[in-house]
Amino acid sequence: MFTLKILIVEDDSVSALLLQRALEKNAHQIIGIADSGEKALEILDENRADIVMMDINLAGELDGIKTTEIINEKFDIPVVYLSASSDAETLNKVVGTNPSAYVIKPFNIRELNMVIELAIFKDRKEKELQKLNNELEEKVKQRTAELYEANKELTKALEKEREINELKSRIVLNVSHGFKTPLTSILSSAQLLQIYAEKDHPFKTKITKHAFKIENSVRALNNLLTSVLFFGKADENKLEFKPKKIFTGAFVKDVIDTVNAGIDNEVTIRTEIGDMPKTITSDPELVYQVLENLLSNAVKYSKEGKHVDFHMKIENGQLEAIVKDKGIGIPKSEQGQLFDRFFRAKNVGIVEGSGLGLSIVKKCLEVLKGSIEFESEQDKGTTFRVTIPVK
Structure with missing residues (x-):
């Protein structure tokens, strides 16, 4: 059994004393006994407690339920309710404050110790879970921010690539168009050479042979340029169906x-x-x-x-x-x-x-x-x- 700093909030002095003796017998430290919610909050302002034993019915304006709500919000300390009543109405009231445990008076010391241990265990696990959730949320925020920045960079890169592709397509199209005219002239000249070679000429055979090679080479190059121009149009989404x-x-x-x-x-x-x-x-x-x-x-x-x-x-x-x-x-x-x-x-x-x-x-x-x-x-x-x- 580990030692805990405990605050007792009980307006019945006899019950408070019995509870104090039972807890001290198990090596717990009692930091104070309060008979009202107001006094309990004052003690907690000055002393750290591991757990609060809270009677539901208290003297003063704050009952145990309202006091617990303030403790939950301000101090985040586990609270174990003490009550002589276990009726449905009372239970419904305490459920909304998310108590760590609920003990019916008169209590059994062994049962009380077990309830306290479970309350501490529950509180620690909830805080560990909350810590993990917070860390996860922080990681998600960080990852989201990183993805946002990465997406911005990717968008910039894609835009740059698009601009480069457009420039490349324009260059290819312009260069290809530029080749078309001289190629047409070369092809015409090769065809004219073949016509001239039909007349009696000492180099008729050689002229015909080389003119034919020129013509075939020009046709091949012209076909290649036509293919390049075709994909230039396709890449610029200018390839349309024209029936x-x-x-x-x-x-x-x-x-x-x-x-x-x-x-x-x-x-x-x-x-x-x-x-x-x-x-x-x-x-x-x-x-x-x-x-x-x-x-x-x-x-x-x-x-x-x-x-x-x-x-x-x-x-x-x-x-x-x-x-x-x-x-x-x-x-x-x-x-x-x-x-x-x-x-x-x-x-x-x-x-x-x-x-x-x-x-x-x-x-x-x-x-x-x-x-x-x-x-x-x-x-x-x-x-x-x-x-x-x-x-």
Whole structure:
């Protein structure tokens, strides 16, 4: 049993004396005996107590319940009520003051000691819990403040990144546009050289050969710049769906002619067009990008002298296109990255490319609200299936 400093508040002197002797017998120190609430508060102002034994009925204006309310607010000391009454009305009155315990007179000394120990234990645990709650609240406030500051810094960083990206996009767009004009001039000059070389000229063969190389190189660079410009628009959210009437026959021929013009490995495109109306309505530029990139890739990664199958039809308001090759295929471990920008599989070897074609296809299909699926096996080829809503 530990020693406690106890204040007894009891207006019956005999009961107070008996209580004092019982407590002192258990080595507790009595700091005072008060017969009123007013006197109890005066004693507590001058002396520290560990616990207060409080009679409910006291002399003076303050009864035990009101006195306990003041002690709770001012001193935060545990209070054990003493009362000869245990009726429901009395119990209801004391509950509101959150007493540490309640002892019925006449009390049993052993029971009294146990009640005091429990009251002290309860008080300490409540204070420990309150301390933990306070520490937790402080940590939450501190963490909230840190998160607020971190969020401010993150917002600044994101804003800075957005500004940098916008500047980068503008630079890329301006530089790309700047390249377009000289490239067009170079391409025209290369084509003129080929025309001039058709006449009798001692270097006719060499002129034709090098003019052809220039033309192919310019076309490749022009395609790269077109891809860069495309993503410049996409990154600035300027890529919009602009539906127009498309004459299907001329449109498909244009796509095939463009791809055939860039073939340098003697690969042929076998075209099969199913039921197609004379005209459809969609965004011609985006649909063109999808078909041209898929066909160009299929040709590029096909083996010398092989063929690429291209099937297209309209069914249930959907443009369905299939591009199938028997080329190098895509390694299974890399198929998840297939539509990432600048991604090129490890097995492409010396075949040139930017790694932008399929990411352009994916972006166009997002705007067109279309879909794409593929099957591929390394060294056996790849098949792409595209579906695009049309009217």
